[in-house]
Amino acid sequence: MAVAGGGTTGARYRRLAADLREAIATGAYGADGRLPSEEKLAQQYGVSRGTVRQALAVLRANGLVTSRRGTRRVVLGTARTQSFFELLSFTRWARSLGEEPGSRTIGIERRPAEPLECEQLGLAPGSQIYRVLRLRTLSRVPIMVERTLYPERIGALIKRLDPHAISHTDPLAEEGVVFADTEHTIDLVYADADDTRLLGCAPDAPLMRERRRATDQAGRPLMWSDDRFVPGTIAFTVHNSVATTALSRRRG
C-alpha cells in the first residue's frame, strides 16, 4: 500500500491533505477532474475511510474540491487559501507573496485602558495596557499603519523586543504566546493626521481598515489591532460554502 509522501510529521489526515493538495496543484486529477472515491483513496494510502474524509474536509474548507452525495468529488481549483499564520501576521503574509516586509515602530506607550479597550481585551477597569504604533512597508513602500493594543503582560514582552524587529508575532510565539482565534472586521475609514503623515496620503483619504481581535487557546484576549491599508494594495478574499469558510489577503 502507498504511503502519504508529505513527510512524517503530524496527523495522518494532515499529511494526506497536503498530499492531495499537491496532487491537485500538479494537475494529477486535471482541472474539473474527479477525485477517486473515498474508498479507493483509503486503499491507496492504507488508511481508513474516516481518515480520508477528515483530509478531504480540509480541502473542502479551503474551497479546493466539492462534495456532494451521490457523485465523486470534483476539483474546483488549485490552492489559493493561505495558512492561518500567513493571515495573522503581516510579516508572513508579505513573505508568502515574495515581497520584503518592513516595519518602523513609531511609538510604544503604557497607559490605563479606556472603557471600550477594557471590554475588548477582557480587562478590569483601569488596567494598564500597551499601545504600539507601527508603519508597515512592502519592499520599502508604506502600505499600512498598525495600531495595536496589548494587555500589560504581553505588551511587556513587546517592549523588550529589538525596535527594528520586523515581526512581533514570531517572537511572541517563542515566548509561548499563541494566537489561536482571531476575529477580523473589515470596513472603510478616512485617514487621520497620523495616517496622513505616515502613509503620505492626502488628509481624509479613504483607507481599507482591518480590525483584528485575537485570543489564545483558552479564549483569553491577547491583542486588539486597527490596521489601515492604502487602497489598491490589498484585497480580502473569502471562500465559503454551506459547510465552511476560509479567508485570505491578496495584493489588490
Add this chain to the structure above:
Amino acid sequence: MAVAGGGTTGARYRRLAADLREAIATGAYGADGRLPSEEKLAQQYGVSRGTVRQALAVLRANGLVTSRRGTRRVVLGTARTQSFFELLSFTRWARSLGEEPGSRTIGIERRPAEPLECEQLGLAPGSQIYRVLRLRTLSRVPIMVERTLYPERIGALIKRLDPHAISHTDPLAEEGVVFADTEHTIDLVYADADDTRLLGCAPDAPLMRERRRATDQAGRPLMWSDDRFVPGTIAFTVHNSVATTALSRRRG
C-alpha cells in the same frame, strides 16, 4: 436519555449543534463557562461521541467555542455568525437585521461575454450572458449597487421574474438553481457615473466593493457579481482559527 430538542429534521449532529447553540445563547453554560465533556454530552443526548464531535465542530467553526487537547471546551461568545444563505443573499441578510430590503432593477441586457467574463463564468468564447444592474435599499435608503452576470441559462430565468421582485436568490432556488460555493473578494473602489447617480454620492467617492463568484454543487459557475456599498453602511467580519473560518456582514 435526553433527546435533542431542535426539531426532528435533518442529521442528528445538526440538531445537536442547534441545541447547544441555543443553550449557549441562553447562558446555560455561562459566559466564559466550560462545556460538559464530549463523553458527558454523548450520554446526555443518547448519541455516540463521534456525533457529538461533529456537532461541536460546527460550533467551533462559528467561533462559539474553543477546542484544545487536555481541557474542556470554553464558551467564547454567543452566536454572531450568519448562515451561509444570509451571507449570499442581500435580501436575507437585510431581513436578519430586521431591516426592510428593497430592490430597483435598473436594467437587464443580453450580450456576448467578453474574454474576462467568459473565464470567470467558465463559458466558451462568444457565449451569450445576461447582465443585471440593480439598486438595493435598506429601509428605502440606497445602500448598494449590484452588477450581476449570469450565464444564459440562468439569466433567462431572471428575465422572467417580476421586475419588482426583491429577491432573485429565492426564486432561483425554487427553480433548482442552488448556490453551493461562493468566493468573495473585498476591496475599495471609486464611484463611477452609475454609482454616483444611483447612490447619490459624490463622483469618485470611495465605496466598499464585494465581488462574489458562485458555483453550483458540481462546481459550475452560476453567477459573478460586483456589489458596491456606501461606506458606513456595512462591515465584513471574519472569524478564523487554526481550524476554520466564518464570514458575516454587519451594518457598519
Add this chain to the structure above:
DNA sequence: CAGTGGTCTAGACCACGTG
C-alpha cells in the same frame, strides 16, 4: 441498479493540561 458520499456507532490509543 450500482456507486458514492453523508451519517452514525463502538471502541481504541495517544498527547496534552491541570491539579
Add this chain to the structure above:
DNA sequence: ACGTGGTCTAGACCACTGA
C-alpha cells in the same frame, strides 16, 4: 495520575446521482 480532546479504525445503513 487523571480527565479531556485529538486521531484512527472497522463496519453499518441511508440518500442521492447517474447510467
